[in-house]
Amino acid sequence: MTSHSTAFFRADGDELVPLRRATSGWGGADGPGQVRGTAVSGVLARGAERAAAELEGAERFRPVRWTVDLFRPGGMVPSTVEATVVRGGRRLRLVDVSLVQATGTVARGSLLLLATGGPTSGTTWTAPLPAVPTAPPADLVPDPTEPTLYRADGDWTTDRRQENAARKATWFPAAPIVEGEEPSGFAHLAAIGDAANLTSSWGTLGVEYINADLTLAIARVPAAGDGVGVFAESRVEAGGIALGTVTMFDRHGALGSVTIATLANGAQVVQP
Template sequence: MQASFTRDGEFLVPSPVAASPWSDEMLNGHHMGGLIGWGVQHDGADPEFQLSRMTVDMVRAVPMVPLLVETRRTRDGRRLRAVDVSVRAGDIEVLRGSAVLLRRSEHPDSGPWTPEPWDVPAPESIEGGPTGPMTWEVRRINEWGAPGPGRVWLRETADFVAGEPLTPLLRASLMADFTNPLSNSGPDGLAFINTDVTMYLARDPRGEWIGLESAGHLGADGVAFGTTWMYDRDGLIGHCVAGALPDPRIRERMREERR
């Protein structure tokens, strides 16, 4: 499949596969997370440091034009690094994010509560369908709207930037945005758009497949958020939170698709 972006000097140029399902002129939220992750990664990858937290602020619709990704290291300590990322279309900042990276060290021998191990079918045991123009594959562990938490396996199927390896950090960054449709959907489908997403990782994912499980939705007066647990084949690796606002256009489009 075609890569999501190609380089043109300092710029990343989106290809058609990076477009949103809502508009061919707007970048998909999936790739917004990828841009922030790509920026953090290119600030200066260091194997001694683990991405602990990454936040993506979706301040505007990101147009399908050449984009400039700029980074600024705001803290460079012995145990903690902080990075800000700004994505610009011309003179306008269309996306921004931030990240905190922590130095890996010996882990304490303690026993805080954690969820039970994820006991779900392996992705290859679940029938997968065509992905169409999307650059990622979704294998549903349970059906949308079924009782209980939504669960899926996801994997990226295209290069993010042509000619560059798809790193574990990028794989996780790309899938964090799926927190919104997974945790903010109900029996009647999705009624929310997300305004941001924050991902916490204890370690990088291993392998291609990333699992997400809804950890719940909370909302009042049109302000909401949803959360997910993030997994790989070996177990729990992180947690994601997506703030959300209702958008009647989504509900209307879903009604039209059912007709």
């Protein structure tokens, strides 16, 4: 069930088979491993987007909120995505999705889409967009099997050794979620939303907190094939629980934000 493909999954009929890149660092070196959150969020978003695309007038709607609950570790085993259209209205649409394995449902997602329209006539106060790092140069090429670039109060780098308390940013070139498919801009963004934990929880020992959820809110969707960046904005910690907020951005500026709720994971630490 492993492969050197840069994709997270391989389609096998109605099933999705996790590939090597889908393996989470939280699973440890022993045992079959578990699926990383980026893979879970990405494949759930793919399923939700496909269900929404089947509704009449789908071209008028834009994804604006994506929420994932990671309530059970997903195994590196064949999985299916089940989608339900909760609401298919003229202005608001809501799609729920679940990642199902032989042991049951391991994660669920909810996609809110709103109909686009013209501008309003009045004027409303608007805060300046968040300042985000300049995207990395196009000729800075990461490892194709783990396409991540890093920045910690310095220049972008392919060096993963960033065990420090600096404010961090990460950049992810577009990569397939399912082998043989180019991900949509939204599916790529939804997958990378899980990197909010990597970016906000990465400290002097590595990543000591594991996220139980993510909520992505966006005003626009990046173009398919473009990279996506994650920039730490805030982190609040108390009693082994930490809440993180990051700004998502592309080469044109800020897209929106992700918030996560995380738990201290005992002695287990992930060093990306």
